[in-house]
Amino acid sequence: MKKTILAAFIGASALSLQAQTYDFPVSLPDYQGEATSSVAYGGQIARHALHNSLKKASKSGDLALMEGYFSSKQAGLEILDPVSKKGFPIKQSHIDELATGKDLMSSAYPGIITGWPGNLTGQEVLQQMVTNAAKTKGGYDPVNGYDYTQLISKFAMGAVFYNKAVNDYLDEKLAADVKPNDKPYREGAPYTGKEHVWDEAFGYFGAPANSLALTPQEVLQIVKQNPEYLAEADANQDGVVDLTTEMAFAHAYYAASIDASGNTDYFHTIVQAFVDGRKLIQNAQGKALSITQREALKGYAKVIADAWQQVIAEAAFKYAGSVYQDLEKLAIIEEANGDVKKTYRNYVKHWGELKGFALSLQAAGRDLGAAQPQLNRLIGFSPVLFGDAQVVAANGEGGFIQSGSIAMQEYKLNMIKVQNLLSEKFALNAKLNDKTGGMDDVLKLLQSAPSVEND
Amino acid sequence: MMEEYSAWLLNELSLAARDLVNPTKRVSLLYFASALFFAFVLFTLRDRKRAWRRILPLFRLATWWSPSARVDYGLWLGNRLLFSLLFPKAITTLGVVTWLMFRLQEVGMSAFPVVIPDWGVVSLFSVCYFLLDDFTRFWVHWLMHRWPWLWAFHRVHHSATQLTPFTVLRTHPVEGVLFYLRSLVVQASLVSVFIVLFPGQVSLLTVGGVFVTTYCFNLLGANLRHSPVALSYGKQLERWLISPAQHQLHHSVDVAHYDCNFGVVLALWDRLFGCLQFASDQQKLHYGSASKLDQMGVFGHYWSPIAYLAKRGKQWLKSPAVWWSSRVKKNAKSEPKGSNISL
Numbered sequence: 066m067k068k069t070i071l072a073a074f075i076g077a078s079a080l081s082l083q084a085q086t087y088d089f090p091v092s093l094p095d096y097q098g099e100a101t102s103s104v105a106y107g108g109q110i111a112r113h114a115l116h117n118s119l120k121k122a123s124k125s126g127d128l129a130l131m132e133g134y135f136s137s138k139q140a141g142l143e144i145l146d147p148v149s150k151k152g153f154p155i156k157q158s159h160i161d162e163l164a165t166g167k168d169l170m171s172s173a174y175p176g177i178i179t180g181w182p183g184n185l186t187g188q189e190v191l192q193q194m195v196t197n198a199a200k201t202k203g204g205y206d207p208v209n210g211y212d213y214t215q216l217i218s219k220f221a222m223g224a225v226f227y228n229k230a231v232n233d234y235l236d237e238k239l240a241a242d243v244k245p246n247d248k249p250y251r252e253g254a255p256y257t258g259k260e261h262v263w264d265e266a267f268g269y270f271g272a273p274a275n276s277l278a279l280t281p282q283e284v285l286q287i288v289k290q291n292p293e294y295l296a297e298a299d300a301n302q303d304g305v306v307d308l309t310t311e312m313a314f315a316h317a318y319y320a321a322s323i324d325a326s327g328n329t330d331y332f333h334t335i336v337q338a339f340v341d342g343r344k345l346i347q348n349a350q351g352k353a354l355s356i357t358q359r360e361a362l363k364g365y366a367k368v369i370a371d372a373w374q375q376v377i378a379e380a381a382f383k384y385a386g387s388v389y390q391d392l393e394k395l396a397i398i399e400e401a402n403g404d405v406k407k408t409y410r411n412y413v414k415h416w417g418e419l420k421g422f423a424l425s426l427q428a429a430g431r432d433l434g435a436a437q438p439q440l441n442r443l444i445g446f447s448p449v450l451f452g453d454a455q456v457v458a459a460n461g462e463g464g465f466i467q468s469g470s471i472a473m474q475e476y477k478l479n480m481i482k483v484q485n486l487l488s489e490k491f492a493l494n495a496k497l498n499d500k501t502g503g504m505d506d507v508l509k510l511l512q513s514a515p516s517v518e519n520d
Numbered sequence: 521m522m523e524e525y526s527a528w529l530l531n532e533l534s535l536a537a538r539d540l541v542n543p544t545k546r547v548s549l550l551y552f553a554s555a556l557f558f559a560f561v562l563f564t565l566r567d568r569k570r571a572w573r574r575i576l577p578l579f580r581l582a583t584w585w586s587p588s589a590r591v592d593y594g595l596w597l598g599n600r601l602l603f604s605l606l607f608p609k610a611i612t613t614l615g616v617v618t619w620l621m622f623r624l625q626e627v628g629m630s631a632f633p634v635v636i637p638d639w640g641v642v643s644l645f646s647v648c649y650f651l652l653d654d655f656t657r658f659w660v661h662w663l664m665h666r667w668p669w670l671w672a673f674h675r676v677h678h679s680a681t682q683l684t685p686f687t688v689l690r691t692h693p694v695e696g697v698l699f700y701l702r703s704l705v706v707q708a709s710l711v712s713v714f715i716v717l718f719p720g721q722v723s724l725l726t727v728g729g730v731f732v733t734t735y736c737f738n739l740l741g742a743n744l745r746h747s748p749v750a751l752s753y754g755k756q757l758e759r760w761l762i763s764p765a766q767h768q769l770h771h772s773v774d775v776a777h778y779d780c781n782f783g784v785v786l787a788l789w790d791r792l793f794g795c796l797q798f799a800s801d802q803q804k805l806h807y808g809s810a811s812k813l814d815q816m817g818v819f820g821h822y823w824s825p826i827a828y829l830a831k832r833g834k835q836w837l838k839s840p841a842v843w844w845s846s847r848v849k850k851n852a853k854s855e856p857k858g859s860n861i862s863l
Contacts, residue, residue, distance in 0.1 A: 474626075477622065478618065478619070478622045481618050481621070481622060482615075482618055485614055485618060489614070499719075499720060501618070501621075501715070502621065502715030502716065502718075502719035502720060502722065503715065503719070503720050503721075503722060503723075504614065504617050504618070504621065504711055504712075504715050504722075505614065506723070507711050507714075507715070507722050507723060507724065508613055508614055508617065508707065508711065510723065510724040510726060510729070510731070511613075511649070511707050511711070511724065511731070512544050518545075518546055518688050518689060518691075518699075519677045519687075519688050519689070519690065519691045519695070519699075520657055520658075520661045520782070520784050
């Protein structure tokens with residue numbers, strides 16, 4: 066009797082684990098092919114590999130190499146990151162092994178990015194950054210205060226992955242008449258329209274298929290390719306890490322990173338909503354979704370989009386704190402007549418990360434209201450440079466125009482305001498590297514709004 | 521255009537209605553019920569069977585729908601609409617705290633050198649905030665009875681001839697702005713200093729998200745301050761805490777009660793300023809400002825302080841020296857409240 070109960074318990078647990086993994090069987094009743102899984106997001110993982118490789122290439126000064134990963138769609142591209150390391154072998158070594166004919170440029174946000182000089186679209190901003198990076202040494206422009214490696218990487222994550230997922234797949238493509246669930250995505254495909262739309266959004270988030278069985282700390286170690294965590298990464302135990310299902314990328318990494326340091330649960334919240342939404346589609350068994358089902362699906366999509374936005378805002382919050390710290394260090398070194406080179410380099414790097422994430426928030430068609438111009442004005446088009454100057458505009462040849470600005474140390478005040486703004490607008494919880502001292506929370510407790518209560 | 525206006529109006533009115541279930545607002549039904557319970561228990565202990573009779577006036581329609589009470593409601597809703605337009609443009613406390621914190625750090629203020637546990641910082645901040653907030657409320661209130669131009673606005677609150685829990689919201693919007701500025705100065709100065717000294721540790725002792733002293737104050741009868749129920753705490757306790765009956769003395773139209781009991785929670789400030797009076801459960805009072813304002817409607821309450829200021833301003837422009845000397849003479853006579861203002 067005891068054995069029976071134990072076996073039933075183990076069986077139920079295994080089933081539950083199976084249901085929590087992002088893997089679902091074919092539901093189309095008329096499907097005639099040999100595929101058993103209806104999940105496919107190879108194109109999205111190919112773009113993650115393109116992004117990681119572009120980040121590596123951005124330090125090379127080789128425009129052709131960068132363009133290869135950014136916009137060429139060419140065959141035979143080698144994956145520059147992640148690559149096999151001793152004790153942590155990667156299954157794929159070429160982009161084509163994930164998907165063919167993919168690029169980053171054509172999927173980037175086509176709307177205007179007001180936070181970058183020149184009135185450019187998201188696609189044009191990325192193209193300009195790539196072109197400019199090739200003119201620098203190691204992707205670093207100390208004159209204008211740009212770290213192109215960081216700018217390209219952080220902004221591409223938003224303009225491509227976040228934009229495509231929340232602005233397209235989890236929004237427009239959830240409409241009843243777009244990619245319906247009672248038809249294959251395309252003729253002969255083993256997945257329905259809605260199944261594939263949902264899977265593509267999941268692919269853009271960049272989480273491993275077995276994420277719900279992993280802790281945020283384990284996800285970080287997998288991205289760092291720590292050999293001690295190979296067993297956690299290699300879910301199917303075939304001895305290699307499959308980039309499609311067993312690696313974390315982009316914002317999934319940042320969500321796990323924030324959760325590992327802060328008291329938050331962004332990573333699992335997002336993945337759980339993806340899994341629950343996919344289960345809902347699966348349960349329709351290849352039939353069109355009812356209004357109620359689509360509303361429920363939109364509910365999951367909202368959970369994902371909101372938490373994803375918070376992850377990006379949390380990252381921007383953290384780097385605003387880093388910029389503040391760098392400015393403090395710069396003041397101390399300057400006062401002691403020391404060498405500011407290394408600290409200035411870090412300042413530019415952290416500003417690039419802050420700016421990339423801040424621009425990302427604006428690159429997915431989500432209305433930020435008054436927060437958007439406030440954020441752009443506080444951060445500016447560049448960090449405040451020595452001589453208290455800042456980039457204020459672009460010239461007609463892709464260069465930048467500088468003008469006098471606030472004092473470098475006054476810029477610290479802007480960073481506190483940026484943190485307050487992000488915290489208030491996006492209801493942040495982790496708030497890593499907080500330089501506000503927690504004033505926002507205290508004032509909320511004090512109910513600092515006007516009141517006409519008399520004495 | 522009309523649709524947007526209607527939507528805004530409906531939204532604001534529904535927000536006003538929500539104040540009745542919001543524990544951060546004194547007019548919350550929770551506090552109203554708890555105040556009644558508290559009063560009933562005390563009256564039962566003091567007066568046995570007559571306890572019900574004591575709190576009965578609060579349930580009379582004549583109390584809640586008197587002309588005076590209707591002005592309370594009109595000002596409450598009118599101010600709600602006015603402040604919804606004004607607040608987005610107002611200076612935010614967050615902005616001031618940010619600026620002050622930064623300036624304090626720039627002049628060399630830094631984190632406290634000795635590590636104090638979180639509970640210690642939270643307790644210290646809560647005590648400091650309570651004392652500073654309560655004193656400044658007393659002081660601003662005291663000033664409102666001393667300076668004629670401030671009294672012109674504060675008299676709107678004192679023109680209530682029937683006290684109901686909604687009289688707490690019977691406030692001229694200019695006075696509301698002054699309250700906000702007081703609160704902004706207190707919160708911004710205290711929070712910025714504490715945030716610099718104890719970054720990331722500052723918080724407030726709360727019950728259900730409400731500051732613990734505000735919660736206790738509201739729970740234990742704050743709503744009875746503006747009500748026909750006279751609840752005294754007894755002479756011993758009234759030396760330390762302002763009872764509802766003491767606040768009713770403050771509203772009394774009797775000259776003997778003029779300019780007393782300005783405090784909100786603590787009676788200490790009134791003692792220090794020599795204006796504390798003790799109250800009694802048996803007191804029979806008449807309320808109002810003893811002026812034409814007592815009979816005016818909502819519009820009159822909005823307009824009359826402004827008309828008064830305009831009249832005084834005109835006089836001042838005509839002859840500043842004459843105006844100043846007359847003002848000094850009037851102050852020297854120390855006339856009772858409101859008598860130097862004509863409508």
